[in-house]
Amino acid sequence: MTNTFLQEIKRLQHQILDLGEAERYRLQPRLAGLLGQMRDAGEPIPAKLRRLNDELLDEAIEAQFDNMPV
Secondary structure, X not given: OOHHHHHHHHHHHHHHXXXXXXXXXXXXXXXXXXXXXXXXXXXXXXXXXXXXXXXXXXXXXXXXXXXXXX
C-alpha cells in the first residue's frame, strides 16, 4: 500500500471524526471505497476502520428514518 493511499485514509478518518454525527455519515461511501481498495490489495483492514465504517452505516440508516413522514 502506498504512502499516498495511507495518507488519504488518515485524512478521511480525520474529516469524519471532525464532523458532527448529523453529517459524517455522508462520507461512508468514500470510506467503504477505500476499505474495498485495501481488501482488494490484500491488506488487512484495521478494526478501528471497520468499526468506523459500521458506525457510519448505522448513522446513514438512522438518517433515512429521520426523514420518513409519520
